[in-house]
Amino acid sequence: MGTTSKALSLLRLFSSSQPEIGLTELSRQSGMNKATVYRLMSDLAEHGFVEQVGADRMYRIGPGVMRLAVLREATxxxxxxxxxxxxxxxxxxxxxxxxxxxxxxxxxxxxxxxxxxxxxxxxxxxxxxxxxxxxxxxxxxxxxxxxxxxxxxxxxxxxxxxxxxxxxxxxxxxxxxxxxxxxxxxxxxxxxxxxxxxxxxxxxxxxxxxxxxxxxxxxxxxxxxxxxxxxxxxxxxxxxxxxxxxxxxxxxxxxx
Amino acid sequence: MGTTSKALSLLRLFSSSQPEIGLTELSRQSGMNKATVYRLMSDLAEHGFVEQVGADRMYRIGPGVMRLAVLREATxxxxxxxxxxxxxxxxxxxxxxxxxxxxxxxxxxxxxxxxxxxxxxxxxxxxxxxxxxxxxxxxxxxxxxxxxxxxxxxxxxxxxxxxxxxxxxxxxxxxxxxxxxxxxxxxxxxxxxxxxxxxxxxxxxxxxxxxxxxxxxxxxxxxxxxxxxxxxxxxxxxxxxxxxxxxxxxxxxxxx
DNA sequence: ACCATTGGTTCATATAATAAACCGATATGG
DNA sequence: CCATATCGGTTTATTATATGAACCAATGGT
The missing domain is CATH 3.30.450.40 (GAF domain)
Structure with a gap:
């Protein structure tokens, strides 16, 4: 699987019942190495697709998706x-x-x-x-x-x-x-x-x-x-x- | 720049005044090789972040971002x-x-x-x-x-x-x-x-x-x-x- | 005080990304 | 109607990038 696909597939792990996920948990659920997940999530965070919140540095969906969503809804x-x-x-x-x-x-x-x-x-x-x-x-x-x-x-x-x-x-x-x-x-x-x-x-x-x-x-x-x-x-x-x-x-x- | 970042940066090219972009144009505006852009866009399309529309195969923001947006708004x-x-x-x-x-x-x-x-x-x-x-x-x-x-x-x-x-x-x-x-x-x-x-x-x-x-x-x-x-x-x-x-x-x- | 977690980092290794050239199709225009 | 330009997409050898085991430092529970 391509690197990009791996990064995007991490986003699929987020859901209403699991809106915030930690690094180790992401690694576990995706089956990818923790270091790999870390770098991929960093890339996603850099573009606002996820953000880290709180003292425990949990990840959640970031504000960047809203811009794209507004754009999508416009068309x-x-x-x-x-x-x-x-x-x-x-x-x-x-x-x-x-x-x-x-x-x-x-x-x-x-x-x-x-x-x-x-x-x-x-x-x-x-x-x-x-x-x-x-x-x-x-x-x-x-x-x-x-x-x-x-x-x-x-x-x-x-x-x-x-x-x-x-x-x-x-x-x-x-x-x-x-x-x-x-x-x-x-x-x-x-x-x-x-x-x-x-x-x-x-x-x-x-x-x-x-x-x-x-x-x-x-x-x-x-x-x-x-x-x-x-x-x-x-x-x-x-x-x-x-x-x-x-x-x-x-x-x-x-x-x- | 990481591959993931390259893929995500392609999404930044889409805007209200430019909601649909072709492969060659994406290559031009991003400065990346056409083959590279093609693969990156294919990855994005596979996850619903973009979709191709019409006979001229133009790309636009896909339905996948809506799920994430709904999730974001929920939190x-x-x-x-x-x-x-x-x-x-x-x-x-x-x-x-x-x-x-x-x-x-x-x-x-x-x-x-x-x-x-x-x-x-x-x-x-x-x-x-x-x-x-x-x-x-x-x-x-x-x-x-x-x-x-x-x-x-x-x-x-x-x-x-x-x-x-x-x-x-x-x-x-x-x-x-x-x-x-x-x-x-x-x-x-x-x-x-x-x-x-x-x-x-x-x-x-x-x-x-x-x-x-x-x-x-x-x-x-x-x-x-x-x-x-x-x-x-x-x-x-x-x-x-x-x-x-x-x-x-x-x-x-x-x-x- | 200890062990088990956590998020994060390192670096040699291996794998995946890249870019030039190419292809076929469609459109443009003289 | 033929020549040309441009399009989306594909191939392949080369190279740069992603990877993962091991390792920190910090936190928290027992």
Whole structure:
């Protein structure tokens, strides 16, 4: 692996549940030599991608990424557009909504919104990585991804997050076909035990899938009526976002 | 220079006025060999930091930075906090406002807001790099930066953006002293010919300066009354943001 | 007082980065 | 319509750079 890739892969270790990481821990989790990690992190710090904080010199994501993010949003404003829709959709349906984004063969939460309607709700984590096979968002995205990505995902062993998680590649491929016919994906307790979610793909810059919009509710609350509303709304909104992003639904799946 | 630094420095070439850059152009502007740039950009693309778009394979900032940005904001929510204040302040004063952020010895616009009060207004660019010596924001930040940064900035030749730009290091050092006494920085036509701006520093995580809040108005509109309001408001708001960010004004300048 | 950690540093070694030349494709223009 | 220039991308011998085991100094817990 190239040196640059090694440096960038260190950034992947940071997450919402692990926002600050020390040098030794980075070395352990990356499998790279401590001296190597030190130099790579120094390079990243020099450019503001990470910064060291506190007396224990822990690393965290630095301010430099914000400049790039602002620049990205200026040309591809997916997050700012998603934010609005996610908020009003949560209000409309009364359940948690979120938009996730695909990047480098990974899907992660871009923004989300809660509804105040119920005392219980599905909670989200910032920038969480979502497994393709176990979430409705992941399945929605996978349905319109190129065969190479689908194969790559399905060829690795799939994590059985809950007893209900589908981990059989063939079964998933069948599901992808159904999703492309129906226009939405659905997951009942596949990711979290008590979560029922529906999702629809978002396209940008042509027929390239760039993410998904999803609504997630506690399993017990999803009766026939709510489910129908969720499905209709998520498809409708995803199409709206797609339109604004200058995207289009492909006539047939497998866009690339 | 390390390979990683070379790769990351390529990202600095992207800006609001140049959001997409081709391979040859990147090679030209960076001074690096085309083959080298190609490999570095491939590494960056692999991790979603850049992506290639269109038939001409131009590079632009990729979706991967958004995940990191979301993560950054989850721990240091400067932008989201700044957004609110910048918006309401613009409304209150009736002029353009913005918050900039310091990273790796550079200052760049993080967010801004316009007011609808007047037909003419100061306009901003996304993620623009602001010179320390020629903007009120830059001077405000520099006043509370460590001596190493001040020396580094003032030792290089300073760009005379307009006939009114102050480029004499000694004169600037005098100005920094005055700013620390008054608590705000001011620039009249130093950056853009017709812009009068005032700025106050923002601190986070202790007494470390992390950026500045500024109000910018057309020179002709700034009479004594407006100027007083701008100065009072910018200091007041900057302190509010500092408080929320868990920062504090240092008792004396030169925080590090 | 000790041992186990931590972040950081050193330097001989080995590996990965580099740059000139080259390729094929596309566009430009006379 | 052919000649030329420019583009993104690729190859390969050369060379510079990254690497990692061992080593510090400092901190903290037992």
């Amino acid at each position: 591809v404003p997916l997050r700012s557009i998603a934010k609005e829709h996610v908020r009003s959709l949560a209000e409309e349906i009364g359940e948690t909504t979120h938009v996730s984004q695909v990047s480098s063969g990974e899907l992660s939460t871009l923004t989300y919104a809660y509804s105040a309607k119920h005392g219980t709700r599905v909670t989200m984590e910032d920038a969480e990585r979502l497994p393709f096979h176990a979430t409705s968002s992941g399945l929605a995205v996978l349905t319109y991804s190129n065969a190479a990505l689908v194969d790559a995902i399905l060829s690795k062993p799939l994590d059985k997050r809950t007893p209900h998680t589908i981990v059989d590649p063939l079964q998933i491929r069948g599901e992808l076909k159904r999703i492309s016919e129906r226009g939405y994906a659905e997951s009942v307790s596949g990711f979290e035990q008590d979560v029922h979610s529906v999702a629809a793909p978002i396209f940008a810059g042509g027929v390239t899938v760039c993410g998904a919009l999803a609504i997630a509710a506690p399993v017990g609350r999803v009766n026939g009526a709510l489910r129908s509303r969720m499905i209709a709304a998520v498809q409708d909104r995803a199409r709206m976002i797609t339109d604004i992003m200058g995207g289009a639904m492909p006539v047939s799946p497998d866009s690339a | 240091v929510p400067l932008r989201s906090i700044a957004k609110e204040h910048v918006r309401s302040l613009a409304e209150e004063i009736g002029e353009t406002t913005h918050v900039s952020q310091v990273s790796s010895g550079e200052l760049s616009t993080l967010t801004y807001a316009y007011s609808a009060k007047h037909g003419t207004r100061v306009t901003m660019e996304d993620a623009e790099r602001l010179p320390f010596h020629a903007t009120s924001s830059g001077l405000a930040v520099l006043t509370y930066s460590n001596a190493a940064l001040v020396d580094a900035i003032l030792s290089k030749p300073l760009d005379k953006r307009t006939p009114h730009t102050i480029v004499d290091p000694l004169q600037i050092r005098g100005e920094l002293k005055r700013i620390s006494e008054r608590g705000y920085a001011e620039s009249v036509s130093g950056f853009e010919q017709d812009v009068h701006s005032v700025a106050a520093p923002i601190f986070a995580g202790g007494v470390t300066v992390c950026g500045a809040l500024a109000i910018a108005a057309p020179v002709g509109r700034v009479n004594g009354a407006l100027r007083s309001r701008m100065i009072a408001a910018v200091q007041d708001r900057a302190r509010m943001i500092t408080d929320i960010m868990g920062g504090a004004m240092p008792v004396s300048p030169d925080s590090a």
